[in-house]
Amino acid sequence: MxxxxxxxxxxxxxxxxxxxxxxxxxxxxxxxxxxxxxxxxxxxxxxxxxxxxQELVSLIGISANSGSMSVELLNYGKEIITVEKVMVDGTPTPFSIQKSDGTPVGTTLPVKELVNLQMPTTGKTVQILTTAGNLFDFSA
Structure with missing residues (x-):
């Protein structure tokens, strides 16, 4: 046992x-x-x-006419910036980006080149969210 x-x-x-x-x-x-x-x-x-x-953007000017806005920007950083979202007064809006000669650049802000960000709406503030997570806020 x-x-x-x-x-x-x-x-x-x-x-x-x-x-x-x-x-x-x-x-x-x-x-x-x-x-x-x-x-x-x-x-x-x-x-x-x-x-x-490395993402540095300067506002050159904002203009609004007949229900649309144009924001002139300069990327003075070291790398191309990719824009993920654009908001006018906090509301997401469609956008397009062109060089100053009218050439489309997709959703990017080339380095050391003036570009125009076009939106089919108007407002008091424009916010740009980049894929790196930066939020640039510009007032009209």
Missing amino acids: KKRKAVGEVIAVALLLVVTAAVMTVVISYSNDQIFSERQTATEAIEKSRKRI
């Missing part, structure tokens, strides 16, 4: 060790995933911050 009890205790301890090892494996694996994901996130945050610092 004592022998059976001892064998039962050994089996119970062995099962406890197996369960503990399995749980620890899952916990360590999850921890490694978390550490890796946070490291990746920090790297991405540094890169995004670097891009945001």
Whole structure:
């Protein structure tokens, strides 16, 4: 009887060790995933911050006529800026961007070139959100 009890205790301890090892494996694996994901996130945050610092835009002028607005801008930063969204008085609006000679440039603000941002609406403020996360706010 004592022998059976001892064998039962050994089996119970062995099962406890197996369960503990399995749980620890899952916990360590999850921890490694978390550490890796946070490291990746920090790297991405540094890169995004670097891009945001290099985005510099100057307002040259704003004009409004017959229900539309034109905003003349100069990107004097170091990189081409991609515009994600344009808002007039906080409301998203369609937009187009052209060089001063009328050549369309898509959604970008080229470096050291005057561009016109055209919108089919008017308002008091124009906000430009870039893909790097900068928000430029200009008042008419």
